Amino acid sequence: xxxxxxxxxxxxxxxxxxxxxxxxxxxxxxxxxxxxxxxxxxxxxxxxxxxxxxxxxxxxxxxxxxxxxxxxxxxxxxxxxxxxxxxxxxxxxxxxxxxxxxxxxxxxxxxxxxxxxxxxxxxxxxxxxxxxxxxxxxxxxxxxxxxxxxxxxxxxxxxxxxx
Numbered sequence: 001x002x003x004x005x006x007x008x009x010x011x012x013x014x015x016x017x018x019x020x021x022x023x024x025x026x027x028x029x030x031x032x033x034x035x036x037x038x039x040x041x042x043x044x045x046x047x048x049x050x051x052x053x054x055x056x057x058x059x060x061x062x063x064x065x066x067x068x069x070x071x072x073x074x075x076x077x078x079x080x081x082x083x084x085x086x087x088x089x090x091x092x093x094x095x096x097x098x099x100x101x102x103x104x105x106x107x108x109x110x111x112x113x114x115x116x117x118x119x120x121x122x123x124x125x126x127x128x129x130x131x132x133x134x135x136x137x138x139x140x141x142x143x144x145x146x147x148x149x150x151x152x153x154x155x156x157x158x159x160x161x162x163x
Contacts, residue, residue, distance in 0.1 A: 031137040032102065034061035036151040039104065041131045043157040044070050044121065051090050051111045051121045051159075053129060059100035061135030061149065065142065066094045068109045069130040072121060077128035078154070088119030100135055123161035130154045 035058070042054035051070050071077045073087035083089045090111035099105055121127065136148040 031062055032060040034135040034137060034141060034147060034149040035059055035102070036061075036133045036135045036149040038131055038133055038151045038153045041129060041153045041157070044127045044129060044159040046121055046123055046159060046161045047163050049120060051127075052108050053111065053131065054106060054108045055131050055153075056104060056106040057098070057133055057151070058102065058104045059098065059133060059135045059149070059151075060102045061100045061141075062137045063096055063135065063139070063141070064094075064098040064100050065096075065134040066098055066109075067130070067132045068092055068111060070111055070121065070127045072119070072125055072127045072159075082128075083114065086119075088121050089114045090121060098133075121159060123159050125159055126156045127159050128155070129157045 037058045039056040039058060041056075045052045045054075053068050053070065055068070069083075069089070069091035071083060071086040071089045073085060075085050076082060077086055090113050092109065092111050094109070098107075130152065131154070132150070132152040134142065134148055134150050136142050136146060140146050141148040
């Protein structure tokens, strides 16, 4: 009879979480090392004139910052500041909206015209697409010298109209 009571008590303690073992303190649990990997980025798809870009990524970290940009026009749009010469420039950022659990994810991202942007994205033309992912565990990780991880895909891609 005593064995049954001891076994029943142990089972109850496990169910209720009162085994006497100290609970892991949230502050002592070490966050995963930030990682970021861009696996693939699609061409630009136009749906009712709105540019969409699909990206596949894998990351870890408590915080994330994603910037996706699509520029069209003449000249070298790969250079810093080239948005000023672009005929059309659509972009968007997402802060802490990505699932960074170390698993591969694919999402579609809708871009918006830049402030003061005038041109529309043209199908059957190339667009310079930048897909830049930054991860960290605390805001200080994103500062210079912080422990963030960065990955990007930046290249010209075709533009296809879907509707």
